[in-house]
Amino acid sequence: MTSDDDKLSAEDRLIARFFKPVATHPGALGLSDDAAFLTPPKGCDIVLKTDAIIGGVHFFAEDDAGTVARKALRVNLSDLAAKGATPLGFLVSLALPKDIGEAWLASFAEGLRADADAFSCPLFGGDTDRTPGPIMISVAMIGSVPQGSMVRRAGARAGDLVFVTGTIGDAALGLVLRKGAAWPLNEAQRAHLLSRYLLPQPRNALADTVRTYASAAMDVSDGLAGDLAKLCRVSQVAAEVEVKHVPLSDAAQAAIAADPAMLETALTGGDDFEIVCTVPPAKADSFRAAARGVGVPVAEIGCVVTGAGARFLSADGPALAFKRASFSHF
Amino acid sequence: MTSDDDKLSAEDRLIARFFKPVATHPGALGLSDDAAFLTPPKGCDIVLKTDAIIGGVHFFAEDDAGTVARKALRVNLSDLAAKGATPLGFLVSLALPKDIGEAWLASFAEGLRADADAFSCPLFGGDTDRTPGPIMISVAMIGSVPQGSMVRRAGARAGDLVFVTGTIGDAALGLVLRKGAAWPLNEAQRAHLLSRYLLPQPRNALADTVRTYASAAMDVSDGLAGDLAKLCRVSQVAAEVEVKHVPLSDAAQAAIAADPAMLETALTGGDDFEIVCTVPPAKADSFRAAARGVGVPVAEIGCVVTGAGARFLSADGPALAFKRASFSHF
Numbered sequence: 001m002t003s004d005d006d007k008l009s010a011e012d013r014l015i016a017r018f019f020k021p022v023a024t025h026p027g028a029l030g031l032s033d034d035a036a037f038l039t040p041p042k043g044c045d046i047v048l049k050t051d052a053i054i055g056g057v058h059f060f061a062e063d064d065a066g067t068v069a070r071k072a073l074r075v076n077l078s079d080l081a082a083k084g085a086t087p088l089g090f091l092v093s094l095a096l097p098k099d100i101g102e103a104w105l106a107s108f109a110e111g112l113r114a115d116a117d118a119f120s121c122p123l124f125g126g127d128t129d130r131t132p133g134p135i136m137i138s139v140a141m142i143g144s145v146p147q148g149s150m151v152r153r154a155g156a157r158a159g160d161l162v163f164v165t166g167t168i169g170d171a172a173l174g175l176v177l178r179k180g181a182a183w184p185l186n187e188a189q190r191a192h193l194l195s196r197y198l199l200p201q202p203r204n205a206l207a208d209t210v211r212t213y214a215s216a217a218m219d220v221s222d223g224l225a226g227d228l229a230k231l232c233r234v235s236q237v238a239a240e241v242e243v244k245h246v247p248l249s250d251a252a253q254a255a256i257a258a259d260p261a262m263l264e265t266a267l268t269g270g271d272d273f274e275i276v277c278t279v280p281p282a283k284a285d286s287f288r289a290a291a292r293g294v295g296v297p298v299a300e301i302g303c304v305v306t307g308a309g310a311r312f313l314s315a316d317g318p319a320l321a322f323k324r325a326s327f328s329h330f
Numbered sequence: 331m332t333s334d335d336d337k338l339s340a341e342d343r344l345i346a347r348f349f350k351p352v353a354t355h356p357g358a359l360g361l362s363d364d365a366a367f368l369t370p371p372k373g374c375d376i377v378l379k380t381d382a383i384i385g386g387v388h389f390f391a392e393d394d395a396g397t398v399a400r401k402a403l404r405v406n407l408s409d410l411a412a413k414g415a416t417p418l419g420f421l422v423s424l425a426l427p428k429d430i431g432e433a434w435l436a437s438f439a440e441g442l443r444a445d446a447d448a449f450s451c452p453l454f455g456g457d458t459d460r461t462p463g464p465i466m467i468s469v470a471m472i473g474s475v476p477q478g479s480m481v482r483r484a485g486a487r488a489g490d491l492v493f494v495t496g497t498i499g500d501a502a503l504g505l506v507l508r509k510g511a512a513w514p515l516n517e518a519q520r521a522h523l524l525s526r527y528l529l530p531q532p533r534n535a536l537a538d539t540v541r542t543y544a545s546a547a548m549d550v551s552d553g554l555a556g557d558l559a560k561l562c563r564v565s566q567v568a569a570e571v572e573v574k575h576v577p578l579s580d581a582a583q584a585a586i587a588a589d590p591a592m593l594e595t596a597l598t599g600g601d602d603f604e605i606v607c608t609v610p611p612a613k614a615d616s617f618r619a620a621a622r623g624v625g626v627p628v629a630e631i632g633c634v635v636t637g638a639g640a641r642f643l644s645a646d647g648p649a650l651a652f653k654r655a656s657f658s659h660f
Contacts, residue, residue: 009556027375029482032564034409034548035379035473037480040370045357048454049365050421050470054461079364091380093423093468124378131384133463138423140380140470143365150367152359218364226339234362 018109022123036124047085052138066111076141078202082219084211085143087121095131155216156235156278170196172269183258189251200273213287217277223268238307348439352453366454377415382468396441406471408532412549414541415473417451425461485546486565486608500526502599513588519581530603543617547607553598568637
């Protein structure tokens, strides 16, 4: 008599059905093994990053599962972009409440697949567990850079210029809007802010440019003010930012016009997934041109000086004082 | 005026205090950056694995925090061992309920540090979040093997011998014991089973030997019967195991003598974190000698044949039929 162990377990079936299509790298072995392997690109360092998102903390339970999957990937891809790294692939660890069924998983896996394709970042392996708590998606991202070239927070020097990509504050304002803020926005403005919260647009297109020209960089995930201060701390410098130069979308400007307190939310709220970096003045024109070449808008917002801290200067007064410069879970 | 963003956030303080001492690799940058880098060993593939443990699911909430940390690492180290890989380091993602305080974290980090040292496997980075649910610890493990040499589940051939390391069933029986089983065991036997559940003893000492001699291998985490069946499925072969040759500890033998149904628990319960592997007969003596050389007990339990499934043969009857050949969360 043969035991039934030659049949696939429910967990193995789930993996084969939903996640195997995302595991396109040959070293993932179709997720049929305990581990995956990867031959590192010649002359490269491996870059490692992990970030998790939790239902009810980082996203709403009712959010579309495919969008949740893409957010889980993109918050990690954004770090690779800021470090000048190219994605190689990822691992995912899923804790699923009992009420997560096959429809949710199918949509989640489709979202993973779409972004794994879009960012050339296949699934190398994963782990699925049932949990009595909220859903948690933990991604470990693996990238590469030419040896010794990972862009760090350390490296900014007095005299460097401070740049950010895209626009700042949209996601944080999108979250406030989603919670019920009644600003007089038009439909396009509402949609812009809400979508920036729902789905980050990481700047991986700029990774090579950052690696070539930036003296220091990080992604803006916990708020521009606090994140720039972190960069300054590790670089042992200070930064002075002209608030009027911080790029704001049309929608963010409308929200701030309706409620001036929203300026602080924009500068400290986080979830931007833009890049803040410092560039030596002699390289600034080349940096701008390279960014234009890959279609990523960049704005010069200030400069690096000696000292400590990041000061945000308004046109006609003292530096802004923030209640809380950046988001922290603790 | 300077905002307070030049001070460390609570999350950064927590990381600097508890986790920085575990991040001894220079590429971890003292956990002061967004990502870490690692120059891969020359001529090597990177091996990737992730596995998570959840409070109330994989361990008891009252378990010692340092032991929980070591379990989280070791369930992943065990996979590297079975794949013939050497640990390089790990990432950890932590979801912490509000009632987890500094004492728990200090003990947790000390456990991480102890095993990071013992297994030469430093912390490369992490992520900490608050959760309204149970504690979850997700580890992503990075290892290396000489290029093209990761040992797979596929590769077993009819005629190969089946080996397991150590003893089988102790952890599964330890869990039953912890839940209140009243077997007539002496104190040493009780302690043995309980400790095997609490803290895996992965066979990383055997990694090179497995890589040199095994045709296929995996770690036994979900039960010997089911895991061997998985190996057979991917290798497209069958296995026949003599139950009397499956190595059982003195404590497991006493538990099974008290309750014969515990034999099935031992063979299917999981959490062994031993290695099951197949070895061509011509290499079996060398495999045994190499295992002896690194102090890891190995036992020949059966052989690979054509067909499908893993059959567990008793001395005087038909193959055992298991209710459930291996543990599954789904």
